[in-house]
Amino acid sequence: MGVSSIHSFVENMLTTVKFLMIFFLSRIAMQTMNTDTPSIFSLRTLSVDGQFNFHNVSHAGKDFGNRFQLPPSAVLQPKTISDISVTIKHVYQMGQSSSITVAARGHGHSLQGQAQAPGGIVVQMESLQESEIHVQSGSLPYVDVSAGELWINVLRESLKHGFTPKSWTDYLHLTVGGTLSNAGISGQAFRHGPQISNVHQLEIVTGKGQVVTCSPGENADLFYGALGGLGQFGIITKARIALEPAPQMVKWIRVLYSDFTTFTQDQEMLISSKKTFDYIEGFVLINRTGILNNWRSSFNPQDPIQATHFKSEGKTLFCLEMTKNFNADETDIMNQEVHRLLSRLRYIPSTLFQSEVTYLEFLDRVHVSEVKLRSKGNDRRSKQPTGSSTCVPADSYSQNSALYLTG
Numbered sequence: 001m002g003v004s005s006i007h008s009f010v011e012n013m014l015t016t017v018k019f020l021m022i023f024f025l026s027r028i029a030m031q032t033m034n035t036d037t038p039s040i041f042s043l044r045t046l047s048v049d050g051q052f053n054f055h056n057v058s059h060a061g062k063d064f065g066n067r068f069q070l071p072p073s074a075v076l077q078p079k080t081i082s083d084i085s086v087t088i089k090h091v092y093q094m095g096q097s098s099s100i101t102v103a104a105r106g107h108g109h110s111l112q113g114q115a116q117a118p119g120g121i122v123v124q125m126e127s128l129q130e131s132e133i134h135v136q137s138g139s140l141p142y143v144d145v146s147a148g149e150l151w152i153n154v155l156r157e158s159l160k161h162g163f164t165p166k167s168w169t170d171y172l173h174l175t176v177g178g179t180l181s182n183a184g185i186s187g188q189a190f191r192h193g194p195q196i197s198n199v200h201q202l203e204i205v206t207g208k209g210q211v212v213t214c215s216p217g218e219n220a221d222l223f224y225g226a227l228g229g230l231g232q233f234g235i236i237t238k239a240r241i242a243l244e245p246a247p248q249m250v251k252w253i254r255v256l257y258s259d260f261t262t263f264t265q266d267q268e269m270l271i272s273s274k275k276t277f278d279y280i281e282g283f284v285l286i287n288r289t290g291i292l293n294n295w296r297s298s299f300n301p302q303d304p305i306q307a308t309h310f311k312s313e314g315k316t317l318f319c320l321e322m323t324k325n326f327n328a329d330e331t332d333i334m335n336q337e338v339h340r341l342l343s344r345l346r347y348i349p350s351t352l353f354q355s356e357v358t359y360l361e362f363l364d365r366v367h368v369s370e371v372k373l374r375s376k377g378n379d380r381r382s383k384q385p386t387g388s389s390t391c392v393p394a395d396s397y398s399q400n401s402a403l404y405l406t407g
């Protein structure tokens with residue numbers, strides 16, 4: 001064989017190999033399309049009361065953190081629990097060869113894409129219209145709610161009956177299912193535990209599409225798995241939440257410390273005392289941006305005069321925030337009790353900020369700050385609680401550059 005014929009032989013071989021590679025790669029692509037594309041679109045064959053959306057899905061690929069943007073292939077807007085059950089059953093029956101994932105989306109306030117299902121199905125829980133908020137009074141009052149309901153609505157409805165859930169998050173425009181899949185922490189947790197410790201019963205659509213009721217006495221593994229289970233044990237569709245009588249008013253107090261040890265000792269003393277405040281939370285204030293000015297506006301005009309003149313001189317400060325609940329006819333007793341508790345604390349004396357607001361105003365305080373900041377065009381999003389009583393990044397709505405420590 002001459003050099004030129006060897007050359008053309010090699011060229012022919014290369015062309016054949018290239019052809020074979022293209023052939024195999026296109027086979028793989030076709031196989032992928034054959035398994036995945038019809039699978040997602042087979043959802044169209046399902047009979048649901050709500051609807052599937054296959055086109056306008058980009059919103060379900062975003063969240064509050066704005067860091068991950070992974071759109072699904074379909075969004076289910078369920079009207080009934082059966083819609084969710086039918087969908088999950090269908091995906092389950094596709095078997096393990098299907099790579100379709102399903103994620104429940106509450107109010108989308110996750111920070112790291114937890115409520116996203118890249119290429120899969122997002123179930124938009126706020127569309128669920130099946131059940132009304134139902135308050136049951138009696139010696140062990142509770143409220144039955146849809147998991148797609150916002151906590152602010154649960155509060156408003158419970159208050160109409162003179163009751164309130166016991167444990168909260170700082171921000172109430174989150175869904176019941178969203179916070180129960182995490183923990184739900186705020187300044188009441190030192191007394192009542194996080195929100196997941198105040199649930200009597202759940203209704204869940206499991207990974208096989210079954211609708212199961214669970215509680216500490218019935219399907220307890222599922223109950224405790226789903227609470228704080230980051231959406232990995234099924235989709236919570238209903239929750240029965242413990243209630244207690246609601247106070248009318250709240251005495252709201254903030255004091256500042258410059259010494260971390262004194263601050264934590266005082267906070268620990270308060271949370272371990274029997275007769276203490278009803279809400280205790282700690283913040284670290286990295287005072288770069290005049291936060292104290294922002295913050296004072298929520299306390300005016302009841303501030304003591306000296307507090308409005310307080311200057312931090314750019315130091316890192318530690319804030320203890322506390323409340324005492326009361327009804328109008330108990331104001332004197334409440335003031336005596338607050339005075340007694342404050343006299344045991346070692347805060348910087350000129351930094352006592354106090355206010356009296358309604359219980360609803362206090363609990364919805366972060367939203368009020370959110371609305372104010374949004375109106376100024378400040379939509380920075382940076383808060384991410386860790387789900388334990390530790391230090392977490394800033395609540396940009398209520399205190400720029402603040403870290404908080406929950407009792």
Ligand SMILES: Cc1cc2nc3c(=O)[nH]c(=O)nc-3n(C[C@H](O)[C@H](O)[C@H](O)COP(=O)(O)OP(=O)(O)OC[C@H]3O[C@@H](n4cnc5c(N)ncnc54)[C@H](O)[C@@H]3O)c2cc1C
Pocket residue numbers: 063064103104105106107108109110111114115116125147148168169170171174175176177178179181182183184185186230231232234235236237383384385387
């Ligand atoms: C401004 C702001 C303030 C916050 N303040 C607090 C606070 O004070 N305390 C606190 O503890 N947390 C706080 N968080 C965190 C918040 O509690 C969680 O991010 C919570 O998951 C958000 O609820 P969501 O309804 O937006 O849920 P999403 O972000 O929509 O979902 C969160 C997770 O829960 C899953 N999920 C949602 N619904 C269900 C369901 N029905 N069944 C099963 N799984 C479900 C999702 O798949 C996802 O994994 C705050 C977050 C923000 C953005």
